[in-house]
Amino acid sequence: MIAIVPIGEVPGDVLSFLQTNLSGFYARYRIEVRVIGSLSLNAFSHAFDMYRGQFLGRAFLPALSLVKRDFKALAVLGVVDVDLYEPGLNFIFGIAHPGFGAALISLYRLYPEFYGDPPDRKLLKERALKEAMHELGHVFGLEHCPNPKCVMHFSNSIIDTDMKSWMYCESCLRKLEERISRSHVRSGT
Numbered sequence: 001m002i003a004i005v006p007i008g009e010v011p012g013d014v015l016s017f018l019q020t021n022l023s024g025f026y027a028r029y030r031i032e033v034r035v036i037g038s039l040s041l042n043a044f045s046h047a048f049d050m051y052r053g054q055f056l057g058r059a060f061l062p063a064l065s066l067v068k069r070d071f072k073a074l075a076v077l078g079v080v081d082v083d084l085y086e087p088g089l090n091f092i093f094g095i096a097h098p099g100f101g102a103a104l105i106s107l108y109r110l111y112p113e114f115y116g117d118p119p120d121r122k123l124l125k126e127r128a129l130k131e132a133m134h135e136l137g138h139v140f141g142l143e144h145c146p147n148p149k150c151v152m153h154f155s156n157s158i159i160d161t162d163m164k165s166w167m168y169c170e171s172c173l174r175k176l177e178e179r180i181s182r183s184h185v186r187s188g189t
């Protein structure tokens, strides 16, 4: 099972879009995707940098890893609607750590409004799905892919995100399959 865990206020329509589409994809590996529990943003006040007005992305991963353990999940995807950063970077769309089996994505910079464009819920959801597929790819050990259409291509800006598809290319898909079949064996599920 892959667990989607909203942290703080996260729009329900985006969560259910992610759940439906990730389920649709991971069904081929017989992996369920469920939205489970939720974490309070208050638990991460230590991660908030008041000068930057952003949360440190990596600070969420240990707590997500505990959720993974408690629910015996194969992977956990946290979703926040606040801005994230990592040291040396102005912002991040998301972060993942294979060792923790956990990933985190932020919707904050996926809203067309953020860039001065008119609101577009469909576009927001597509972007969120791409970030989710990308970070889950990292959780399963995939690296960045040179193919600009592949969802594992690195997004430096929202333009890169909009350029790529939400799917893994043939080569990343093969690697993913390999990694997932190995982790199934490890966890005995």
Ligand SMILES: [Zn+2]
Pocket (backbone or CB within 6 Å): 134, 138, 144, 154
């Ligand atoms: Zn990446």
Ligand SMILES: [Zn+2]
Pocket (backbone or CB within 6 Å): 145, 146, 147, 150, 151, 152, 153, 168, 169, 170, 171, 172, 173
């Ligand atoms: Zn690829």
